[in-house]
Amino acid sequence: MIDSAILTPARSFHPSIDRPMTVRVLLSSLIGTSVEFYDFYIYATAASLIFGPLFFPASVSSLELIGAYASFGIAFIARPLGGAVFGHFGDRVGRKTTLMASLLMMGISTAAIGLLPTYAVVGWLAPLLLCMLRFGQGLALGGEWTGAVLLALENAPPGWKARFAMFAPLGAPIGFVLANGLFLCLTLALSPEQFVDWGWRVPFLASAPLVVMGLWVRFNLVETPEFQEAMAEAQPANVPLVEVLRDHMGAVVAGVFGVVACFSLYYTVTAFALGYGTSTLGYSRPTFLMVELGAIGFMAVAIVLACWLSDRMEPERVLIYGCFGTIVSGIALSPMLGSGSLFVIFLFLAFSLFSMGFVNGPLGAWLPGLFPARVRYTGTSIAFNIGGIIGGAFSPVAAQALADYSGLVAVGFYLAITGGMSWVAFDASARRRTLGALAQSEKRYRSIFEQSHVSLVRLNSPNYINALKNCGMIGSISPHFLCRILALVVNAHS
DSSP: OOOTTTSOOOSSOOTTOOHHHHHHHHHHHHHHHHHHHHHHHHHHHHHHHTHHHHHSOOSSHHHHHHHHHHHHHHHHHHHHHHHHHHHHHHHHTOHHHHHHHHHHHHHHHHHHHTTOOOHHHHTTHHHHHHHHHHHHHHHHHHHHHHHHHHHHHTTOOTTOHHHHHTTTTTHHHHHHHHHHHHHHHHHHHSOHHHIIIIITHHHHHTHHHHHHHHHHHHHTOOOOHHHHHHHHHSOOOSSHHHHHHHHOHHHHHHHHHHSHHHHHHHHIIIIIHHHHHHHTSOOOHHHHHHHHHHHHHHHHHHHHHHHHHHTTSOHHHHHHHHHHHHHHHHHHHHHHHTSSOHHHHHHHHHHHHHHHHHHHTTHHHHTGGGSOGGGHHHHHHHHHHHHHIIIIISHHHHHHHHHHHTOHHHHHHHHHHHHHHHHHHHHHHHHHHHHHHHHHHHHHHHHHHHHHTOOHHHHHOHHHHHHHHHTTSOSSOOHHHHHHHHHHHHHHTO
16 A cells, blocks of 8 residues: 555645755755766667677677677666665665665776776676676666665655655656767767777766765765654564565565566667667767757656656556556657658657656655555665566567567567556556555544444434434434534544
8 A cells, every 4th residue: 555655745845844954865866866877877878889799799780789788687687686685774774874885886886897808808708797797787776766766755745755756767867868978979079999999988987986976965964754753663674575575565566567667668769779770770879879868858857747747646647647658659669760760760769758757757756655664665676676677677688689570560569568567557556545545534434433432323213313302402303414413523523
């Protein structure tokens, strides 16, 4: 059942909120996730542009791409493990310390990739080391997104949950712009030989100062009020993962399938589209990168709009709008991506990434609300990252293989299926929340009647009405007037 504290409606800030601390919390959530997503996306961009021939040489270029995309997917396999590890400490030690550890791990893994020798120098050891460091990136990101969301969400006033939580999803388009923007500058400034020799390493090495900045921003933060209250009420769970799987398995399943469309849509229209556009369609790297950089702005706008709407209606409804957009993107993928017109391709990417904002932004308010505060970090991380495996780990590989053997129509069909899966999960969650609210209302009114010793049967019995008449309390009494009396009794005891 969704935590009611997460979805409490209101329209203004509470006067006691510490605004300087609020600004610091939101900046920490935004900057930290931007840096981590930058680190994550430079790998996706490099896998689409350069890692195939450098680390996975093959006689066919599409096989090189599949090898690079497979290494890209390793991080998604690592993310649930990272979610369990960082979730364990996030629910027991606190959000702040866990967030700093995840950011540091991501920075070390990313900078080390920039120092790796290639296959031509050390042979099979090069792809092995690359995959190990990619695994480290996955471990780190497995704990980062949830921690950044909770940091903002659990500091939010009533009615502002989604808008506070949106700063973590906003790190995705910002990180994408930083990563692809830097690759674009390098491809324009360097010759192809220079880019292959050393230019691709620059974005990875540039991660180090960005990570230092992120750590500095997070250093002076305090624990969230909801986490402190949960620790004051009871001892933390000994093993949060066991408690989540034992008591909240339904929420985990709903969360897993709810995030599938988010991952599938994003990596299909960014990583796969970039590789397909520069290899199969023959566009130059700078040209296609500029198209994607222009389209990503629509995702940022959609995240803000979707989160604003989520604070005024159920998050599931807004997320379902995003699922509908995902299905439409799947239908439009083949005719638009294969149109041969760069403008039409831009329209497709812009619409798809706008839909991505709706299926991604409200997740920060919806997914943590499935779990109580004492195991929220673990539950949210596990659901988010297992869903990432289903929707994101194999999306570029599957899309590339489908495009090679069955064409773009099959890729679009695959994308539409993932949108339908998440739609079902959000619809089920909305129904479950409604039933839970009805059950709580029924329990509340039962308690009211028990406390006031009022019996509906007794109030409507002829003997009770006659007794009132004989006492002179009422004369001619109507059923409507009896209902009004009952309402007054209920209100007096509620």
